Amino acid sequence: MTRRIVSIGECMIEMSGGEDRSYRLGYAGDTLNSAWYLRALLGKDWSVDYVTALGEDRYSDDIRAFLKDNGIGTGHIKAIANRRPGLYMIHQEKGDRHFTYWRDTSAAKLLADDKKALSDAVEGAELVYFSGITLAILAPRARGRLLGAIVKARDNGARIAFDTNLRPALWSSPRVMAGVLTAAASLCDIVLPTHSDEAPLFGDKTVDDTADRYLELGVEEVVVKDGSNEALIATAHERVRVAPPPGAKVVDATGAGDSFNGAYLSARLNGKSLREAAEAAHRTAGIVIGHKGALVDPKLVQ
Numbered sequence: 367m368t369r370r371i372v373s374i375g376e377c378m379i380e381m382s383g384g385e386d387r388s389y390r391l392g393y394a395g396d397t398l399n400s401a402w403y404l405r406a407l408l409g410k411d412w413s414v415d416y417v418t419a420l421g422e423d424r425y426s427d428d429i430r431a432f433l434k435d436n437g438i439g440t441g442h443i444k445a446i447a448n449r450r451p452g453l454y455m456i457h458q459e460k461g462d463r464h465f466t467y468w469r470d471t472s473a474a475k476l477l478a479d480d481k482k483a484l485s486d487a488v489e490g491a492e493l494v495y496f497s498g499i500t501l502a503i504l505a506p507r508a509r510g511r512l513l514g515a516i517v518k519a520r521d522n523g524a525r526i527a528f529d530t531n532l533r534p535a536l537w538s539s540p541r542v543m544a545g546v547l548t549a550a551a552s553l554c555d556i557v558l559p560t561h562s563d564e565a566p567l568f569g570d571k572t573v574d575d576t577a578d579r580y581l582e583l584g585v586e587e588v589v590v591k592d593g594s595n596e597a598l599i600a601t602a603h604e605r606v607r608v609a610p611p612p613g614a615k616v617v618d619a620t621g622a623g624d625s626f627n628g629a630y631l632s633a634r635l636n637g638k639s640l641r642e643a644a645e646a647a648h649r650t651a652g653i654v655i656g657h658k659g660a661l662v663d664p665k666l667v668q
């Protein structure tokens with residue numbers, strides 16, 4: 367029987383490159399990026415579905431075709447007339463990637479407007495994945511509907527994985543961001559935060575502080591990413607620290623965290639240990655940052 371993963375969020379048009387003002391068009395978004403690497407790394411006994419909302423324009427059609435061509439399920443993607451996908455541009459500065467967004471009126475903001483459609487979308491999933499960006503783009507009532515569907519999926523046996531993925535620009539205030547993300551994390555089994563993003567908001571001094579904050583909420587497995595430093599994987603019984611392999615060449619760090627998550631979760635679903643999963647995750651992220659844009663050819667990471 368096919369085992370099912372559902373990832374929920376926003377896929378945007380991505381413009382990467384930008385040298386000489388020429389750009390490469392791609393499609394990406396944190397939850398799609400993780401779904402992409404889950405799809406690349408898991409066998410055919412798994413189905414990976416992406417849940418979002420798109421428009422009826424040529425780029426929305428192309429995104430659907432792109433996902434289908436790459437084995438990602440599109441059956442639960444809502445089509446919304448008169449809305450289009452959001453867009454973001456990547457630029458490099460001080461060794462890191464920065465994003466500029468045009469997404470205020472994107473179709474994906476309406477992805478949680480239909481309660482029944484949401485609960486149908488997550489039905490039978492073994493793993494449901496979403497992020498702080500998924501929550502950030504939704505209106506407060508839609509956020510409530512999404513979290514309601516997540517709780518129901520969990521009650522029905524799904525494991526829930528969540529990357530807090532802080533994007534202050536998408537939230538009305540740091541206080542709201544901190545409150546919503548903490549509440550959402552408390553509903554999850556696996557939380558995958560990034561220490562350097564969390565530290566200024568929550569006052570974490572170390573990766574252990576970040577892990578402890580989520581463990582205290584009742585999260586079973588906390589995967590703290592820390593850029594080129596060791597990642598910390600923490601449970602109530604175990605703490606594992608795993609450094610990335612040396613010598614990675616950074617062309618564009620976009621998608622490092624998302625690909626880490628996808629590879630980590632696929633390894634865990636395949637029964638690997640915390641350490642093995644983190645090693646696989648670093649390996650995948652190390653390949654992704656050697657390329658422009660968030661998504662690399664699946665063959666490169668297999």
Ligand SMILES: O=C(O)C(=O)C[C@H](O)[C@H](O)COP(=O)(O)O
Pocket residue numbers: 394395396397399454463465499533619620621622623624625660
């Ligand atoms: O910012 C957003 O809303 C996006 O979804 C755009 C990007 O594709 C991911 O954010 C990349 O994520 P990193 O793995 O943190 O580099």
